[in-house]
Structure formats: C-alpha cells, structure tokens
Amino acid sequence: MDKKVKTVGFKEGLGAGIVGLGLIYFFLPSMIQKIADLDFIQSEPFAMLSGTVLVLAVFTVAAGLVVMLANLNEE
C-alpha cells in the first residue's frame, strides 16, 4: 500500500539541461550545412559553426559552474 513516488530534483534538472545542450551540439553541424545551403545566406559554414559553438560554450561553462557551486547533496 505504501507506494513510493519517484521524485527528481535540481540535480536531475541540471542534467536534463546539459543533455539538451548536448543534443544541440549533436545536430549543429548538419543543420549549419543546411543553413549554409539556403539561397540568402552568404556566410561560410565554418564561421557559422564556430560562432554558434562559441555561444553554446558559454552555457556549457555556466552549467559546469552551477554543478561546482550548487549543493547537489540534498538526498
């Protein structure tokens, strides 16, 4: 009768956010190539990829800092 409800906390949320970032990194090269193939785009794929990765790197660093600074030992 005493059914235990499975719960998630900040740690799992942070992990999910990092997974989301990873998924973007995963599909970024092919999507950038598709963007570069569009008629009105004049930028080079390498420049677009580098720029996007630089911005996403900021989030990755932020997520890493949160892992270091947050108290994840709530359980």
Place this chain on the structure above:
Amino acid sequence: MATAQPVARKKSSSQIPLTYVVALVPVAIALNIVGGQINTALHLPTFLDMIGTGVVAIVLGPWWGALVGALTNLIGSFISGPINLPFAVCNIIGALVWGYGVRWGWGKKYWSFFLLNMLVAFFVSLAAVPIYVFLFGGATGHFADMMTAAFLAMGQNLIVSVFSSNILVSLADKILSGFVALAIIEALPASMTQGIELPKSTGLSRVLWIAGGIVLGLAIALIVTALQAG
C-alpha cells in the same frame, strides 16, 4: 527532533515527482511549437515560441526550462527549417532568466514579474542580435525584418537596427508569454506549484492582473505593427 523537521521540509520543496516532469515537458515543447507555427502562419509581430519554456522554467526549474527550449528549437528545425536551431540559444537564455529570476524573488509581486519579463526580453534580444547579424545577415523572414529595414533606411547601422526592431518585438512577446505562462501556472494543481514564489492574489484581482499583463503585451504588439505600417 528539532533538527529533523526543517530538513524534511526542504527536501519536499526541492523534489518534484517524476510524473510532473514527464507530463509537463512534452506538453510545453508542443505548446512552444504550436505557438511558433501560429505566429509564422499569421505573420504576427511576436514569436510565441516560449510560453511552454516559461511555464516549465518557473514550475520545474531553470534547467528543465533550458531542456524545453533546446528541444523546442531542435524539433522545430526539423519541422520548419534549419533556421530555428541557432535560436535555441535565445530559448535557453529565456528559460534561465525566468527560472532563476522567479527563484531569486522576482516573481513575488505582479510588478516585479512584469520587470522580469522585460529582463527576459532584453537578454533574449541580446543573444538574438549576433545570430541575426552574423548568421543571417540581419533577416530571417520574420515580421521584425521590415522594422529592421525601416531603421536601416533611417541611417542606423545593421546591429543597432536589428537590436531596435528585435527588442520591440521581444518586449511584446515576452510580456505576453510571461503572463500567459502565469495563467497556465495558476491553472495547474496546487501541489505542482507549491514552494514557488509567485504573486499572491485571489479571485477577480488575480484574473485582472493576468489579463492586464496579456493586454499590455498585445498593446505593445499593436504599437509595433502600427509603427511598421506608418
């Protein structure tokens, strides 16, 4: 006995049942995608692709919101074209500002929640401008492009023109999205939203505040449209 109680309370407030996550995250992604599609179809002076992000970032937490933002633009890039993917950065920034903003007390009062939505608009525009300018040369086919062209015609440079048009559209969009998200959160079961510091009001007052926020967002969108038409 005296030390055990606060620990138990803290644990219950920071832990969310997994079923909430499983239920809310896919619905939020669907809400974002449908909102974005409606916006594109009707050529509205907004984006409407961050309502679900706002709901999840406020209810579940900023990084769950970031996941919703990332997945929204990732799935959106398969549905409506690759242009969506780089703008995942904006969706993630919006989730982090909404999520941390509410957790740092910016959601306690209606006026501070309004300011938080403006802050979201500012940071999202700040992230969107380099994407617009350096990736797409200033235009992606959105309503804001016409305003960018108007600012350029006034003699502004490309970065200032893109930022000026984007912040106007973003302000309307984030105020609208923030208050629609608040209305959705108010409709969620109380167990889902306990421990979240949101404006406390009841009955008609609550409805009026939320409706007021949505109307204000719509009014800004109308002003943007009128400016463009003029």
